[in-house]
Amino acid sequence: MLPELGQVALVLALLVALLQAVLPLVGAHRGVAPWMAVARPAAYAQLALVAIAYGLLTHAFITQDFSVGYVAQHSNTLLPMVYRITAVWGSHEGSLLLWTLVIALWTAAVARFSRSLPATVIARVLGVMGVVAAGFLAFLIFTSNPFARLLPAAIEGRDLNPLLQDPGMIIHPPMLYFGYVGFAVSFAFAIAALLDGRIDARWLRWTRPWTNIAWAFLTLGIALGSWWAYYELGWGGWWFWDPVENASFMPWLAGAALIHSQAVTEKRGSFRSWTLLLAIATFSLSLLGAFLVRSGVLTSVHSFAADPSRGLFILVFLGLVIGGSLLLYALRAPSTLDDGKPFSPASRETLLLANNLLLVTACAMVLIGTLYPLLADALGLGKISVGPPYFALMFILLMAPLVLLVPFGALTRWQREQASRPLAMLAPWLVVALIAGAAAFFLAPQGPWKVAAGIFGAVWVAGGTLRFVWSRLRANGRFTPEMAGMILAHLGIAVFLVGALLTEGLNRQREVAVAPGNQVTLGDYRFRFDGVEKVQGPNFLADRGTVTVFDGEQRIAVMHPEKRAYAAGGQVMTEAALIPGVTRDLYVALGEPLGDGAWALRVHVKPFVRWIWAGALLMMLGGFVTATDRRFRKPLTPATESTR
């Protein structure tokens, strides 16, 4: 009975979303106030209905209702309670339901925090959000119903994929979805502005925190995914340029560009049409990401179920949304005059333009590499895959100039600047960074170029950013949250550079066959293999290895890598053992038994690998802090227009 209620709630939510899409948009067009007023209550009603459906599916998982097909597929009586709750988004149908819940949450948040906007604007923004919600609800109901019954009911469920039975996986998808879907707000705003025919800097100011929050969530989601892949997949890598990783990385790059271009448009009025186009592109890339993951058209380590009808549905939806918004853009954007103030080649505007060009080009490069196999297949050129070296090479080529430009951004004035002024301020830091880089080059035991580049980039970006902090302190010592967020995010880049390049340059790794008592030496560390024993877990049986680690002669830790066989699905999974540290991680993964008590063992020493995620967390923090700036929440009276 309850699952049917969930289904009814979903159908009602679809109807409400359609109402929320049609009435306010038509009302705003014709100027009918009561129709526009439908938007807000509809947004709340949609949230209530989707939340009910979501709660009912969770209930089915908790009570182990195996008469629901989705539950029977992805749960099991042995599954611990916390994973029963998170199993809701463990596969396609449920994660799509979570996606619609996140849309409903964002929509309700927009409805709640938009009191200061003109009625027509808010009607249009919520209307566009309604269109997006309706699309996904229809997708959910018509192609991937999570409440479909299984008759007769299963006695026992299959298991939740063991890879997903992990704390990192509990929060990774929701954070990612908050990011993806959050870009729908700036998208909806862009469409509303195009429908309205003018882009008011004050409305733009209102969307900036939303973009920052969405981007911050996406940053967190991607970082969690990378961290999870690092410790859970047992390969010790942190980024694979896998199509699905790329799918989340493209909106991240476009979103980072959008954050910067929105700042220019809001403060200087320049780049108006570009900001609109970028808002459309960012959300379109989020949808494209959803399509790539859901349709299974690409070979990836993330294989969600590939059902052609689902792929087709979302492709059509993608075509309608992207095609429709680009058509609207083509019709309307030329008439929304770019009355931004002129700026000289040496100005902050130029630097932010360069930032946008580089980020967007990097995004296009990832897009090409990700879609090229699809294109080649369609053209009959054969089945190909694009290797990580392509992405790594292109990405480094494009990001190197960006890293060089970062410190200049904050120190350069809007509109017109003496190029010598920021150069003089940063010259000492350039010298310091070059010396640090050179020192790193000669001190590094291996990978000197990567290590030197990492140290140089980090010192340069951090030093340049701190130079800005210092000049603010001398001027008046006041930091707006917007500035603080920028400083945090840019310091995050520096920390990330240390992590990424030093890990890649200094990583030591060996795969060896070991018998009990054998030792593996990596740099200063010795790993002694002490054998393997059988251990019974709650829903798995594990081979648990014991590895004793020595630093020189001193014993520093005992590690227990595991090889688990899950009872229900019979899947085997590697559970690597880790000793985290600020300057290095020790990483041991158990391979296969090789006979006579010998085992294959994978051992890594990964210097500074934590800095990768620490950098990402700083960037995320930067996004959230920026969003708290009170300036964005001031009432939209003409008087505030002249504050900056």
Place this chain on the structure above:
Amino acid sequence: MNPTRRRRLIWILALVAAAGIAATLVAMALQRNVAYLYTPNEVLTGEAGPQVGDGTARFRLGGMVAKDSFERPSGSMEARFRVTDGDAELPVSYTGILPDLFRENQAVVATGRMQGDVFVAEELLAKHDETYMPKEVADKMGQAHRKHDVDAPASDAAKEGASY
């Protein structure tokens, strides 16, 4: 031509040139890092091209791990097995830890190159769902069997993979 237009023209030409250089670089980088997927039959019949056969080209070998073909000398890291597409089998050698889902009679995609008659893999990919077969492998194997009009032992798996 007035100065504004001239400046605009220079900008446009510079942009076109930059885009051209970028496109060339992308194309070159892509060309160098692309790995084609072939089945054992395509490799053995020479359909995949001479560069695959003589070991100069790095490519991906897709198919099923043949039944009873897996062997690994006790205490050694080198695993040997054969990959089959139903028509032909190719011996594969891989030194290192096998993926968790690597098993006989299951789909595998190996990246590497030929050394003599043996495919030496640098990387093995087995999917993390045992009923799943990579779509591209399923397509390839399906094609091969239609072409030869044979009822392949793997066709069930191929179908399952394609429609799952």
